[in-house]
Amino acid sequence: MKAPEKRVAELLKAARRILFITGAGISAESGIPTFRGSTAAFQHGLTEEGIPFEEALSRPSFQRYPELSWKYFFQLERSLRGKQPNRGHEAIAALEGRGRQVCVATQNIDGLHQQAGSSLVIELHGNLRRLVCTRCAQAENRVSFDALPALPRCPACGEILRPDIVLYEERLPEKALDLLAEEEAAGFDLVFSVGTTSFFNYVVEPVLAAARRDIPTVEINPEETPISESVAFRFPGRAGLVLEKLVGGAV
Numbered sequence: 001m002k003a004p005e006k007r008v009a010e011l012l013k014a015a016r017r018i019l020f021i022t023g024a025g026i027s028a029e030s031g032i033p034t035f036r037g038s039t040a041a042f043q044h045g046l047t048e049e050g051i052p053f054e055e056a057l058s059r060p061s062f063q064r065y066p067e068l069s070w071k072y073f074f075q076l077e078r079s080l081r082g083k084q085p086n087r088g089h090e091a092i093a094a095l096e097g098r099g100r101q102v103c104v105a106t107q108n109i110d111g112l113h114q115q116a117g118s119s120l121v122i123e124l125h126g127n128l129r130r131l132v133c134t135r136c137a138q139a140e141n142r143v144s145f146d147a148l149p150a151l152p153r154c155p156a157c158g159e160i161l162r163p164d165i166v167l168y169e170e171r172l173p174e175k176a177l178d179l180l181a182e183e184e185a186a187g188f189d190l191v192f193s194v195g196t197t198s199f200f201n202y203v204v205e206p207v208l209a210a211a212r213r214d215i216p217t218v219e220i221n222p223e224e225t226p227i228s229e230s231v232a233f234r235f236p237g238r239a240g241l242v243l244e245k246l247v248g249g250a251v
Ligand code: NAD
Pocket: 022, 023, 024, 025, 026, 027, 028, 029, 032, 033, 034, 035, 036, 037, 038, 039, 107, 108, 109, 110, 111, 125, 194, 195, 196, 197, 198, 199, 220, 221, 222, 223, 225, 237, 238, 239, 240
């Protein structure tokens, strides 16, 4: 093990409360494409219709052209179908216990952290397979979207259904933000950012806040991001490979 790896493995071993911020990159090794970066699902960030994916998956677009958004909800669901947690998700889950608390705040909508056994997962962007009605309280969890028509409707009231995810130009779920704030208030002694472009302030700030208070921070991402220069340790590798090594030396 090289010196920085050894140092982080020691920090992991000693830590009592750890925060992991994760993005699409942690699920890349499970075979789920990211939106941005070199393994991106959208070439040049555009859909087949030639519009930016952020627009197709935005609230105004869903309200105006729900069938277009649904086309991409179906595509997303197919990209998650049958995918299993990888050694990155597993390494994070393995850290729990032995007096250690692990909080995972993820932007992923794939449920793989929970499937790997992590018990405190804050889904900042919701979960794709949970369908909710845009009018009434109807909600259901779906294993697959296969049996659904092109524009799924609520069995109770007939209004359009949508996945319980945060669309672009929508606010984050308040419950998730409150929970993250509570966990941050309780304090962490080690903070990781794994597989995210660190595009959104709410995933950047917990890392920078820790760095400002001299709490060790770690970034795992093959590509540089806006936080790369601010973290104490940076591992430019694949999440599963790096986490397996770091955690292997700590549990
Ligand atoms: P992103 O797609 O914008 O960026 C992915 C990041 O992962 C990039 O920085 C890339 O360099 C990095 N990466 C790629 N392979 C990696 C690997 N093997 N190990 C470590 N890092 C790797 O993802 P984002 O910033 O998380 O946000 C985009 C939004 O898209 C998210 O909000 C999420 O809701 C959604 N999304 C979710 C999934 C999923 O649930 N698995 C997949 C794609 C997109």
